[in-house]
């Protein structure tokens with residue numbers, strides 16, 4: 476739940492908070508509507524990254540039957556809109572802005588139209604491949620996108636009391652609960668990209684509906700029980716065509732389903748996925764008083780911050796899979812250190828603080844915030860880093876194919892635009908991270 480009761484007045488942070496409301500959110504809205512005169516760049520040299528336009532709002536219009544055409548963009552393009560909407564919620568909490576709220580309310584009306592009668596909400600599969608729904612979970616990002624929408628709904632409802640967005644979210648979560656779970660006839664599986672777990676727990680905290688907490692518990696405990704799950708599940712897909720090129724060869728470690736999460740000793744695979752998983756784990760540990768889960772969180776936390784994190788708070792040592800590699804493997808010139816991964820580390824740290832008021836969590840949060848989060852945006856609010864380098868040799872960024880991801884100048888937008896709206900939602904909700912309440916004490 477979003478429940479901050481303070482306002483940040485420090486000039487340093489005020490400048491960021493104002494920048495997001497005044498520049499970044501309007502800019503991102505124009506990008507999502509393909510109205511910005513910008514060059515969208517691929518985050519690295521790869522043929523499969525769609526970088527002609529965003530098309531994210533248009534995808535929803537097509538799915539809603541308002542417009543005609545094909546889906547464009549990454550299969551998870553919807554999440555760009557959801558993260559933007561969540562950022563708008565927090566910006567409105569900072570400062571009432573009727574024009575901005577009107578735009579956001581319009582987006583919610585559009586989402587309601589794009590939602591299918593059974594609650595399903597995803598533009599790619601609705602427009603292009605309804606027969607492939609939930610058939611290729613390791614690539615589809617369907618529950619990942621659902622999670623980002625639910626987070627936006629929790630944030631927006633908390634600030635504006637817009638019932639429509641909460642109704643869409645509950646209908647979507649109820650639908651997912653109908654399809655996934657341990658009962659016979661349901662899919663005994665989970666998404667290739669964690670996010671739904673933490674989102675369902677946020678929805679539980681808001682609605683107090685136990686069903687959402689139970690479903691998050693199922694997703695977390697099911698993960699890794701069968702490391703071949705994704706391979707086996709793919710056989711149900713009527714098409715052999717990947718929905719994301721280049722992911723076919725990734726091993727279970729990439730998706731953190733190589734073993735049950737309670738048995739995972741080290742952070743493996745895609746760094747953002749690990750962080751969203753750990754955030755969900757820490758939330759569940761708190762909400763269920765789950766000691767074993769808390770121990771697993773502490774184990775992964777220790778491995779990350781003592782052996783697999785850069786001095787900047789950046790995580791992810793390789794561009795291949797945007798992933799962790801091995802203890803103490805922290806090259807400065809080929810690192811990944813994605814902005815989203817550091818944002819995820821802050822989510823994880825914040826939830827660890829709620830379990831255990833220990834300053835180490837706040838220290839890491841601050842380290843990442845100052846070094847690999849705010850450096851992810853330029854001070855015009857309109858240019859962003861996807862990866863946050865520690866060492867750059869400009870000629871090599873252009874000539875060494877192993878360093879095409881190490882940019883020397885922040886692009887305006889990316890083919891895979893996960894980071895810019897993630898920055899917007901974190902920085903506009905920064906007051907959530909300034910203090911921790913435990914029993915009758917406030918820690919700041």
Ligand SMILES: [Zn+2]
Nearest residue numbers: 813815893894
């Ligand atoms: Zn990102």
